[in-house]
Amino acid sequence: MNTNAITSAAKNIGLAKTTAIRFVILIGIVSLFADMTYEGARSITGQYLAVLGATGLVVGIVAGLGELIGYTLRLVSGYFSDRTHRYWTFTIVGYAVNLIAVPLLALAGSWEIAAVLLILERTGKAIRTPARDAMLSYATEQTGRGWGFGLHEAMDQIGAVLGPLIVAVVLALRGTYQSAFALLLIPALLALTTLIVARVLYPNPRDLEINTPKLQTQGFPRVFWIYLIAVGLVGAGYVDFPLISFHFQQAQIAPDAWIPILYAIAMATDAIAALVFGRLFDRMGIGILIVVTLLSAFFAPLVFLDGFGLAVVGMMLWGIGLGAQESILRAAVAGMTVPERRGSAYGIFNTGFGVMWFLGSVLMGYLYDVSLPALIALSVLLQLAAIPFFLAVRGQKQS
Numbered sequence: 001m002n003t004n005a006i007t008s009a010a011k012n013i014g015l016a017k018t019t020a021i022r023f024v025i026l027i028g029i030v031s032l033f034a035d036m037t038y039e040g041a042r043s044i045t046g047q048y049l050a051v052l053g054a055t056g057l058v059v060g061i062v063a064g065l066g067e068l069i070g071y072t073l074r075l076v077s078g079y080f081s082d083r084t085h086r087y088w089t090f091t092i093v094g095y096a097v098n099l100i101a102v103p104l105l106a107l108a109g110s111w112e113i114a115a116v117l118l119i120l121e122r123t124g125k126a127i128r129t130p131a132r133d134a135m136l137s138y139a140t141e142q143t144g145r146g147w148g149f150g151l152h153e154a155m156d157q158i159g160a161v162l163g164p165l166i167v168a169v170v171l172a173l174r175g176t177y178q179s180a181f182a183l184l185l186i187p188a189l190l191a192l193t194t195l196i197v198a199r200v201l202y203p204n205p206r207d208l209e210i211n212t213p214k215l216q217t218q219g220f221p222r223v224f225w226i227y228l229i230a231v232g233l234v235g236a237g238y239v240d241f242p243l244i245s246f247h248f249q250q251a252q253i254a255p256d257a258w259i260p261i262l263y264a265i266a267m268a269t270d271a272i273a274a275l276v277f278g279r280l281f282d283r284m285g286i287g288i289l290i291v292v293t294l295l296s297a298f299f300a301p302l303v304f305l306d307g308f309g310l311a312v313v314g315m316m317l318w319g320i321g322l323g324a325q326e327s328i329l330r331a332a333v334a335g336m337t338v339p340e341r342r343g344s345a346y347g348i349f350n351t352g353f354g355v356m357w358f359l360g361s362v363l364m365g366y367l368y369d370v371s372l373p374a375l376i377a378l379s380v381l382l383q384l385a386a387i388p389f390f391l392a393v394r395g396q397k398q399s
Helices: 003-051 056-084 087-107 111-143 145-172 177-183 185-201 222-237 241-250 256-284 287-296 299-304 308-326 328-334 339-370 372-384 387-398
Strands: none
Touching: 003 056, 003 087, 003 111, 003 145, 003 177, 003 185, 003 241, 003 256, 056 087, 056 111, 056 241, 056 339, 087 111, 087 177, 087 185, 111 145, 111 328, 111 339, 145 177, 145 256, 145 308, 145 328, 177 185, 222 308, 222 328, 222 339, 222 372, 222 387, 241 256, 241 299, 241 308, 241 339, 256 287, 256 308, 256 328, 287 308, 287 328, 287 372, 287 387, 299 308, 299 372, 308 328, 328 339, 339 372
């Protein structure tokens, strides 16, 4: 190859990387506004359900059922997004359902209606997530999987910080839960508008992935299924925030207006962790997940023991684990699958994670009403049990 050809190829790679980064950033802006909406709502759903008359078990079931339905539907949406190649259609419809359900919570007059809307919000997220992650995976082939997903997650979490803070201000000014939910209509509309712009500018994100990995096209490799077991154990042991916020209110760990702020602290930690561990993932691979798991596994003793200071530290550890779940856990899937089956892979990945999250949430909700020490022990042990499987995945990828 002559010098001009090499220079031309280098320029093309540089342009492709720039285009890919711009796409990741634009989708990150969508996620920023989207997270302002539903994470703002999520920061008060536990206590909102309590105010409407729900028990700890009900909160656990609602949170877990929402995740179960949401994650299970990802199997279907991922499969059909691959079959139809209409990644944008699934993404746009999903975001619309996901976001509009939030301001409608302002109209809920009972915990049953609120529960339906919360599950609908999770359903919308299920419809759009595999297709969106597949499109991101095409772009991150140029940027580095860990860094690309980490950058997206960091932007995502900026919204996840701002949303709860907005809600906290509303409550601090003696506003109602209903007025807080209604205010979240603004970022919801901004997210949908930005999404349409992204669709116009990047109609074919699949073209962003230049170097297609040479992997088998039938089925998924064994390492993918081992990895899914590890991810499932992490999901089962991870306590959802509605139950944590329910505990903060019931145990009077913090005033109502401070609970969203604690959530915002977790989201800020999540954003930083996503960037740091995303970059480390590109350098170290699966091994970094072992470090993250060891760090985040011990959030439960801190958030469920009395004391505001311990709760702050616990929420930071909780945020570190969540940052890993939303960035490098997704990034690893892209390296195990071919582009043509990426949507299906993310659907299976999210479904397995969601089923285990649901089972864990129901059990955690039950244990909260029966034995808080048992809840703490189960959360820690399930997460630590994932480490041998991460080690197995690491071994297979190095062999």
